[in-house]
Amino acid sequence: MVTAIILQSEITCPSCGHQKIEAMPTNACQFFYECEQCKTVLKPKDGDCCVYCSYGDMPCPPIQQNQTCC
Numbered sequence: 001m002v003t004a005i006i007l008q009s010e011i012t013c014p015s016c017g018h019q020k021i022e023a024m025p026t027n028a029c030q031f032f033y034e035c036e037q038c039k040t041v042l043k044p045k046d047g048d049c050c051v052y053c054s055y056g057d058m059p060c061p062p063i064q065q066n067q068t069c070c
Helices: 051-055
Strands: 008-012 019-023
Touching: 008 051
Parallel strands: none
Antiparallel strands: 008 019
16 A cells, blocks of 8 residues: 655744744755744754754655655
C-alpha cells in the first residue's frame, strides 16, 4: 500500500510560538525559515535535514518516503 505524501507542514517558531502552515518543497531541502512574526531565522536542529523536520508538524517529503534528504 502506498501512503500519500503530505506536502504541507505547520511550522512553530521556538522563539515566539507563532505557527504557520507552509507548502514543503519536493525538489529541495529548506535550510532556513524566517518567522513572519518575530523575524527569527530558523535553522535545522542537529541531526535534522531541514526546518520542516525540526519545527514542523510533518517531516519533509523525502523523510516521509523513508529516503535520505538532501
